[in-house]
Amino acid sequence: MDHLTLTLLHTVLKEVQGKHDWRASLDTLFTSLRGSFVFDNVVIYIEDPQSKSWEIAYARAMGRGKIAEADAVWGERVATDVLSTKKMVLKEPKHLGREKDRMDQPYLLGMPLSIASKVCGALVFVRFGGPKYSDLHVKIASLQAFWAAALLERRELQEARAELDSVQRQMRLQDDFVSTISHELRTPLGFIKGYSTSLLRQDTKWDDATQREFLNIIDEEADRLTRLIEDMLESARLQSKTLQFKFSPVRIDALVRDVATRVNTHHPDLKIEFNLETLPPVLGDGVRLSQVFENLFSNAIKYAPGSKLVISTKSLGKRVQISFEDKGEGIPEDFLPFLFERFYRVPGERTVTGTGLGLYICKQIVMAHHGKIWVDSVLDQGTTFFIELPADPTL
Amino acid sequence: MAKRILIVDDEPRYLRLLEANLRTEGYEVATAQDGVQALDVFSAQPIDLVLLDVMMPRLDGFGTCQRIREFSSVPIVILTARGEEQDRVRGLDLGADDYLVKPFSATELLARVRAVLRRAQPPAETGQARFFTHDDLKIDFARAEVWRAEEAISLSATEYRLLLQFAHNIGKILTSEELLTSVWGAEYKTDKEILWVSIARLRQKLEGDAHNPRHIVTRSGLGYLMPPLES
Numbered sequence: 001m002d003h004l005t006l007t008l009l010h011t012v013l014k015e016v017q018g019k020h021d022w023r024a025s026l027d028t029l030f031t032s033l034r035g036s037f038v039f040d041n042v043v044i045y046i047e048d049p050q051s052k053s054w055e056i057a058y059a060r061a062m063g064r065g066k067i068a069e070a071d072a073v074w075g076e077r078v079a080t081d082v083l084s085t086k087k088m089v090l091k092e093p094k095h096l097g098r099e100k101d102r103m104d105q106p107y108l109l110g111m112p113l114s115i116a117s118k119v120c121g122a123l124v125f126v127r128f129g130g131p132k133y134s135d136l137h138v139k140i141a142s143l144q145a146f147w148a149a150a151l152l153e154r155r156e157l158q159e160a161r162a163e164l165d166s167v168q169r170q171m172r173l174q175d176d177f178v179s180t181i182s183h184e185l186r187t188p189l190g191f192i193k194g195y196s197t198s199l200l201r202q203d204t205k206w207d208d209a210t211q212r213e214f215l216n217i218i219d220e221e222a223d224r225l226t227r228l229i230e231d232m233l234e235s236a237r238l239q240s241k242t243l244q245f246k247f248s249p250v251r252i253d254a255l256v257r258d259v260a261t262r263v264n265t266h267h268p269d270l271k272i273e274f275n276l277e278t279l280p281p282v283l284g285d286g287v288r289l290s291q292v293f294e295n296l297f298s299n300a301i302k303y304a305p306g307s308k309l310v311i312s313t314k315s316l317g318k319r320v321q322i323s324f325e326d327k328g329e330g331i332p333e334d335f336l337p338f339l340f341e342r343f344y345r346v347p348g349e350r351t352v353t354g355t356g357l358g359l360y361i362c363k364q365i366v367m368a369h370h371g372k373i374w375v376d377s378v379l380d381q382g383t384t385f386f387i388e389l390p391a392d393p394t395l
Numbered sequence: 396m397a398k399r400i401l402i403v404d405d406e407p408r409y410l411r412l413l414e415a416n417l418r419t420e421g422y423e424v425a426t427a428q429d430g431v432q433a434l435d436v437f438s439a440q441p442i443d444l445v446l447l448d449v450m451m452p453r454l455d456g457f458g459t460c461q462r463i464r465e466f467s468s469v470p471i472v473i474l475t476a477r478g479e480e481q482d483r484v485r486g487l488d489l490g491a492d493d494y495l496v497k498p499f500s501a502t503e504l505l506a507r508v509r510a511v512l513r514r515a516q517p518p519a520e521t522g523q524a525r526f527f528t529h530d531d532l533k534i535d536f537a538r539a540e541v542w543r544a545e546e547a548i549s550l551s552a553t554e555y556r557l558l559l560q561f562a563h564n565i566g567k568i569l570t571s572e573e574l575l576t577s578v579w580g581a582e583y584k585t586d587k588e589i590l591w592v593s594i595a596r597l598r599q600k601l602e603g604d605a606h607n608p609r610h611i612v613t614r615s616g617l618g619y620l621m622p623p624l625e626s
Contacts, residue, residue, distance in 0.1 A: 189498050190498035193500060194409070194499065194504075195412060197502060198412065200501075201416075201419075201501055203419075214415075217411075
């Protein structure tokens with residue numbers, strides 16, 4: 001082997017190895033040796049082990065082969081022969097025709113591809129109208145087949161590894177979820193257990209006020225547990241997309257007014273100010289969207305007590321926007337990115353009962369409407385939640 | 396004099412629960428909502444026992460336990476959630492004397508507190524020698540102090556009681572049950588985990604080479620002993 005060839009090979013293989021994408025690596029492998037080995041088309045066939053049919057993993061057409069690019073069937077017979085014999089296959093046209101019919105005179109060269117030491121595919125070259133493959137060409141093709149197989153094997157490993165990574169990530173999420181759930185459930189249970197066993201103590205007598213206080217706590221914590229379980233079921237249904245949405249045209253401005261009226265009957269002290277533009281209807285599930293609004297009202301009542309709530313709607317062409325603005329103490333900026341995550345609660349907010357699921361559920365519902373929900377907050381000034389929904393496209 | 400107990404938990408409802416029950420037993424109570432506050436309260440007044448929640452903002456229960464142990468051997472009980480075995484071992488590793496698993500009943504809480512406070516009482520000495528030596532180990536019973544190679548060692552109340560069991564029973568094999576009953580109380584008889592962790596901690600402090608102990612030796616399947624020194 002001369003020095004020049006060795007240098008060429010070294011450069012080519014280094015480049016082939018260095019490419020991140022296996023297709024680009026194969027491109028380099030085939031084009032960079034065309035100086036020594038000319039062909040019109042190259043196709044890699046891989047046999048699908050289940051269906052036993054051919055899959056084309058890679059195909060490139062050069063020069064006059066480009067006309068025949070779509071038609072890769074010419075190589076399938078050769079590939080079948082390669083796979084059954086596990087050897088190189090050479091096929092040349094029997095009758096040489098005239099120059100203009102060269103597309104009917106394919107010279108085919110098939111090389112076995114072995115991945116994980118098993119022949120499972122073929123690398124097929126075609127030259128329309130010749131010339132014949134020389135010994136040197138066959139040797140180059142054999143080298144290319146070896147490298148192509150190595151690249152395909154690397155691809156398989158990469159894919160298997162990506163799949164494994166994703167499974168592991170899923171399992172980790174599942175673990176986190178289970179440990180969060182058990183912690184969330186245990187908190188109200190701990191109070192119920194602790195306060196009820198306090199009342200049951202034989203060795204002490206609690207005064208009436210303390211007894212009532214403890215019973216109230218037990219009652220509230222039992223409610224919290226119920227709410228937590230309901231929210232968990234709801235969020236699990238949203239997560240698994242098994243919650244059915246009934247979409248129909250909905251007037252958001254009217255809907256938010258209805259919810260506000262309902263909220264005011266339970267919380268007559270809450271001052272609600274409206275700033276409503278008439279909006280085009282959206283295609284939505286009125287019940288679910290009410291749930292979102294109720295949640296935002298109840299958050300404002302819990303986390304911005306005493307503040308008035310300004311509800312504004314705006315039409316933005318093909319979208320509508322609703323905002324809920326309070327003048328409460330605001331949320332520190334560091335916590336904002338996590339507000340819509342499942343079970344997230346702003347640290348230090350333990351005094352207010354909550355499940356950490358409300359905003360997560362809101363987000364899932366809004367997303368099922370192809371909308372967005374986000375929050376702006378300034379400390380000591382207040383918090384605003386925004387929802388944007390697409391207007392009904394059929395109207 | 397009434398014992399004062401510091402309760403540390405970020406859930407106000409746990410603080411209320413613990414405080415109400417402890418007061419019925421005549422304890423005085425101080426409270427803190429996180430580890431940083433707990434350290435402030437702890438350094439401002441005498442505290443006989445700390446009840447410490449694990450999950451807290453700012454400084455969690457483990458961090459707080461570690462910090463308190465840097466300067467005090469006050470009994471510490473970690474409040475932890477069920478199933479988190481790693482948490483329990485970690486708490487003991489950091490020098491906690493005991494743990495209480497949430498959810499717990501009021502009577503369980505009070506029983507644990509009583510047991511831990513009882514352990515913290517230095518046992519009455521009956522006119523024996525004031526000092527005890529075992530190779531490079533020295534104990535001053537009167538002052539409840541321990542030295543290794545002339546260097547003072549800080550032991551928690553539980554660790555000190557555990558060491559005394561061995562010092563008073565030179566050459567005798569003590570079973571896990573005996574040790575648990577005499578140091579922790581009969582209700583701990585089967586809690587081998589707490590004994591293993593405590594023995595390991597004690598060895599780390601007493602032994603030159605904790606893997607090759609000379610003061611507290613394991614007799615597989617039988618128990619532990621402090622071997623008699625060859626004279």
